[in-house]
Amino acid sequence: MNIVVCVKQVPEVTDAELTISSDGSRILADDLEMDINEWDNYAVETAVRLKEAHGGTVTAVTMGDEDSEDVLRQALAMGADEAILIDDEDFEGSDAVGIARGLHAAIKDRPFDLLLAGVQSADNGWGQVGLVLAELLQRPYASLVVDVQVDGDRLTVQRELESNTLERVSLPLPAVLTIQSGANTPRYVSILGIRRVRNIDIEETDADDLGLDEDQIGVKSSSVQELKLSLPAMGEGAEMLTGSVEEICDQTARIIREKGGLQ
Amino acid sequence: MLPGRPLFWQIQPIWLFYSLAFIAVCIFAAGLIYRIRLWKTGTGGFPRINSRHLIRLFSEALLGKKIWSGDFAAGFMHFLIFWGFAGLFVGTVLLSVHEYIITFLSGTIYLVYSATLEIAGAMLVLSLGWAVVRRYVQRVSRLENRGSDAAVLIWIGGAAVSGFWVEAVRLTALQPQWQGWSFIAAAMPLAGMGSHTATVWYPVFWWVHALLSLGLIAFIPYSKLVHMMTAPAAIYLSDRTAGIIPVDERIPDGEVHTVADFVGFDACTRCGRCAEVCPATRAGEPFSPREYLLWAQQRAYENAGGNAILRRGILATGTADALFNLHRIWHCTTCNACIEVCPVSLRPPDAIRQRRSAVVEAGVEMPEMLAQSLKNVFKYDNPWEATKKKRAKWSKDLDLTDLSKNKKRTGKTETTDAKATGDICYFVGCTTALDTRAQGLARSFAFLLNRAGVAFGTLGKKEPCCGDIARRGGEDGLFEMKREDALDVFNKYAITDVVTSSPHCYHTLKHDYPLYPAGPACVDSSNLRIRHYTEFIWELMEKGRLVFDGSGPVTITYHDPCYLGRHHRLFDLPRNILAAVPGVTLVEMEHHREDSLCCGGGGDRMWQEELDGEMKMSALRIEEARETGARLLITACPLCLIMLEDARKAAGLEKDLEVLDLNEFLVRRISD
Numbered sequence: 001m002n003i004v005v006c007v008k009q010v011p012e013v014t015d016a017e018l019t020i021s022s023d024g025s026r027i028l029a030d031d032l033e034m035d036i037n038e039w040d041n042y043a044v045e046t047a048v049r050l051k052e053a054h055g056g057t058v059t060a061v062t063m064g065d066e067d068s069e070d071v072l073r074q075a076l077a078m079g080a081d082e083a084i085l086i087d088d089e090d091f092e093g094s095d096a097v098g099i100a101r102g103l104h105a106a107i108k109d110r111p112f113d114l115l116l117a118g119v120q121s122a123d124n125g126w127g128q129v130g131l132v133l134a135e136l137l138q139r140p141y142a143s144l145v146v147d148v149q150v151d152g153d154r155l156t157v158q159r160e161l162e163s164n165t166l167e168r169v170s171l172p173l174p175a176v177l178t179i180q181s182g183a184n185t186p187r188y189v190s191i192l193g194i195r196r197v198r199n200i201d202i203e204e205t206d207a208d209d210l211g212l213d214e215d216q217i218g219v220k221s222s223s224v225q226e227l228k229l230s231l232p233a234m235g236e237g238a239e240m241l242t243g244s245v246e247e248i249c250d251q252t253a254r255i256i257r258e259k260g261g262l263q
Numbered sequence: 264m265l266p267g268r269p270l271f272w273q274i275q276p277i278w279l280f281y282s283l284a285f286i287a288v289c290i291f292a293a294g295l296i297y298r299i300r301l302w303k304t305g306t307g308g309f310p311r312i313n314s315r316h317l318i319r320l321f322s323e324a325l326l327g328k329k330i331w332s333g334d335f336a337a338g339f340m341h342f343l344i345f346w347g348f349a350g351l352f353v354g355t356v357l358l359s360v361h362e363y364i365i366t367f368l369s370g371t372i373y374l375v376y377s378a379t380l381e382i383a384g385a386m387l388v389l390s391l392g393w394a395v396v397r398r399y400v401q402r403v404s405r406l407e408n409r410g411s412d413a414a415v416l417i418w419i420g421g422a423a424v425s426g427f428w429v430e431a432v433r434l435t436a437l438q439p440q441w442q443g444w445s446f447i448a449a450a451m452p453l454a455g456m457g458s459h460t461a462t463v464w465y466p467v468f469w470w471v472h473a474l475l476s477l478g479l480i481a482f483i484p485y486s487k488l489v490h491m492m493t494a495p496a497a498i499y500l501s502d503r504t505a506g507i508i509p510v511d512e513r514i515p516d517g518e519v520h521t522v523a524d525f526v527g528f529d530a531c532t533r534c535g536r537c538a539e540v541c542p543a544t545r546a547g548e549p550f551s552p553r554e555y556l557l558w559a560q561q562r563a564y565e566n567a568g569g570n571a572i573l574r575r576g577i578l579a580t581g582t583a584d585a586l587f588n589l590h591r592i593w594h595c596t597t598c599n600a601c602i603e604v605c606p607v608s609l610r611p612p613d614a615i616r617q618r619r620s621a622v623v624e625a626g627v628e629m630p631e632m633l634a635q636s637l638k639n640v641f642k643y644d645n646p647w648e649a650t651k652k653k654r655a656k657w658s659k660d661l662d663l664t665d666l667s668k669n670k671k672r673t674g675k676t677e678t679t680d681a682k683a684t685g686d687i688c689y690f691v692g693c694t695t696a697l698d699t700r701a702q703g704l705a706r707s708f709a710f711l712l713n714r715a716g717v718a719f720g721t722l723g724k725k726e727p728c729c730g731d732i733a734r735r736g737g738e739d740g741l742f743e744m745k746r747e748d749a750l751d752v753f754n755k756y757a758i759t760d761v762v763t764s765s766p767h768c769y770h771t772l773k774h775d776y777p778l779y780p781a782g783p784a785c786v787d788s789s790n791l792r793i794r795h796y797t798e799f800i801w802e803l804m805e806k807g808r809l810v811f812d813g814s815g816p817v818t819i820t821y822h823d824p825c826y827l828g829r830h831h832r833l834f835d836l837p838r839n840i841l842a843a844v845p846g847v848t849l850v851e852m853e854h855h856r857e858d859s860l861c862c863g864g865g866g867d868r869m870w871q872e873e874l875d876g877e878m879k880m881s882a883l884r885i886e887e888a889r890e891t892g893a894r895l896l897i898t899a900c901p902l903c904l905i906m907l908e909d910a911r912k913a914a915g916l917e918k919d920l921e922v923l924d925l926n927e928f929l930v931r932r933i934s935d
């Protein structure tokens with residue numbers, strides 16, 4: 001079973017102090033650590049497990065600058081066989097369709113049985129790219145997938161719906177799935193693992209090679225216009241405690257007691 | 264007639280005996296060779312023998328030095344079995360020498376020979392009886408009982424007792440006048456057997472004894488008795504630390520265990536001393552070093568190629584706890600308590616660390632919290648997910664020299680580097696710099712250094728992670744990376760003299776860094792002088808640069824950090840420092856020095872709380888501290904400090920006991 005898996009490099013923001021550029025156009029990412037998009041990590045793990053069980057190859061593809069090579073190396077270290085990097089500034093400002101067009105152009109000539117992507121990316125959070133890609137490929141798709149079983153030329157997958165409901169659906173191959181976080185436990189990628197794949201060639205391509213022009217990708221083609229980024233304003237009732245750890249603890253305890261949390 | 268013994272008296276056909284003996288020796292050799300072949304798949308190779316090895320072999324293997332320590336009864340029993348067995352074995356060899364090479368067993372020599380064997384046989388039989396009592400009557404708890412344990416006792420016992428019967432029957436038949444020298448056999452009851460009957464029955468007794476003895480020889484490599492050969496081999500290999508193979512030179516998915524690890528699997532006698540002292544086992548966690556060795560041994564033989572019959576033979580004498588699995592290897596805190604007591608000088612934590620590196624390489628069965636901490640070390644250069652800025656925060660108001668800037672934080676520029684100024688580099692370490700409790704250690708130590716007028720600095724925000732957590736967790740590629748980064752930083756700022764907060768950084772820098780092969784591929788670390796803060800403080804005290812006075816008497820107890828005590832034998836030094844402070848009365852906990860109890864923070868357990876059992880190791884330790892009645896519990900390691908402080912709070916001892924780092928205590932007691 002040959003699988004293509006789409007990955008993306010995103011900044012890690014869980015504990016970071018975010019700053020936004022003065023014109024509100026972007027997050028200043030200089031101090032941020034970059035990592036593979038959480039959902040994509042589950043998608044790569046799913047792909048590699050399917051390969052281990054059924055044979056075939058896994059190809060990882062990403063769109064980004066040269067630093068994005070890191071996420072491809074990570075996918076290779078996890079067990080992917082090939083990697084494609086779409087590196088072109090022209091894609092900047094694309095909406096989901098623009099990005100999907102790029103990915104579609106890069107992979108459409110490869111024979112594959114299954115295409116996997118994360119449900120969404122941690123930075124944009126659109127949750128669309130995988131599905132638009134399925135439309136472009138004219139293939140059946142399922143989103144929010146947490147489990148994949150192969151039977152013959154069909155797939156049976158579990159979709160995670162709200163309040164712990166699971167939906168089981170069957171679809172013919174080739175198909176497109178977007179993988180939900182928590183679908184498995186992605187394997188640990190050791191430094192040794194990364195070093196072992198450092199000599200694997202990564203196929204690089206750009207919009208020209210892919211035959212895409214300005215009308216199809218980038219800001220011009222985008223149907224949404226990004227206006228301004230801002231950090232959420234501190235809401236009513238929020239109070240920042242300052243001081244040493246002891247002082248903060250004391251204040252916290254006092255507040256909890258005052259509000260009746262501790263009787 | 265001179266006293267002597269007719270060989271093969273009444274025995275026919277002799278060729279049958281020799282054929283059987285030959286077969287027995289072949290079975291013996293095949294088993295041993297099969298094992299040695301497996302050992303050779305290990306990494307690291309066999310070292311050359313030198314005189315130091317031989318001395319160790321003599322004291323530990325022949326005299327059984329480590330067997331005596333701690334458990335006298337077991338030591339004495341083993342001594343009797345060993346020398347009884349050895350005596351009878353040597354006696355048999357001498358008999359062959361006498362028969363085929365030079366004749367010497369006659370007259371007085373024979374009588375002494377005969378009496379000696381008599382004593383050896385008695386030692387063996389008596390001690391086997393004692394072993395039976397220990398195992399099945401006393402039921403010494405650390406012994407785990409398998410069928411093969413009973414088989415070994417019965418078999419050796421059978422061979423020994425049948426030997427006495429053979430002798431007794433022969434004496435009855437021949438009635439030599441020197442039979443008083445064979446005092447035991449002569450006293451054996453033969454139910455009124457006459458000389459004639461004895462002569463007729465003698466061959467039967469003889470063959471039974473011969474078959475039992477030959478069978479025993481053949482059985483040795485397939486039972487725990489193999490430790491007769493493997494224990495000396497393990498002891499011989501044990502005082503050598505295997506060098507680290509750089510990750511680029513490793514074979515993908517290749518063997519991770521060293522030759523010494525493999526020999527160790529085969530040398531483990533399952534005596535259980537390690538399980539008695541292992542803090543994880545004590546805390547009721549599903550782990551013991553013995554369990555790991557048996558499990559690893561079993562896996563190794565299950566996967567070994569070669570003759571299937573031999574493999575089955577070796578595996579037949581017992582298998583490991585079926586419940587043991589790969590997930591349990593993370594319980595080990597690398598405290599080395601087991602190494603201290605193992606009679607055959609095995610090093611289970613070293614073997615376990617090697618296995619961890621294989622699990623990390625495969626990646627699929629990594630414990631999640633550890634994986635996260637290792638990722639943090641990669642991304643943030645510390646396991647605590649803290650930004651660079653936070654690393655220097657603890658000293659914000661202290662005005663320390665930043666060696667990476669070559670100037671005072673607040674002041675004028677100095678143009679010289681650390682080497683030229685003779686500045687000591689205080690290596691704070693991730694946990695000490697970032698954990699609010701452990702920061703007290705750093706602040707106090709910096710205070711003492713300033714008080715003593717030491718020219719020192721830190722690396723501030725640029726201080727690297729030494730890689731301890733990567734090394735202990737088996738993330739060897741990450742460790743190599745951290746080592747290179749750290750050495751680059753030291754080289755860049757010409758730092759050669761390092762003093763650490765943590766015994767863990769100390770061990771990593773001092774012991775692990777030099778384990779890489781010399782050569783262009785690896786950065787050299789031999790120009791570094793590494794000291795732990797206790798060593799440095801003691802030097803300052805000896806020079807009279809730190810003086811303490813009493814402010815009233817205080818009773819304290821001292822907790823030995825594993826990496827200071829057992830790993831680096833610094834037992835006396837911290838105690839000497841404490842003893843030099845007026846007013847201090849030191850009381851020891853039940854377990855201290857070599858058999859100190861681990862706090863549970865080492866070996867990456869600090870970052871894997873999910874492994875804790877019902878009882879935490881630190882809770883056991885705090886209880887021992889409480890029992891001493893001391894007001895203060897002092898330690899010299901940031902991890903111990905954090906673990907014990909938490910345990911103290913959990914035990915509700917806030918009013919009765921205070922947990923302090925040694926520096927914090929000294930600051931309280933410094934002369935104005």
Ligand code: SF4
Binds near residue numbers: 536
């Ligand atoms: S490792 Fe050593 S102490 Fe532990 S059971 Fe084996 S021989 Fe005994």
Ligand code: SF4
Binds near residue numbers: 598601
């Ligand atoms: S090093 Fe300590 S924790 Fe690890 S197996 Fe030995 S005794 Fe147990």
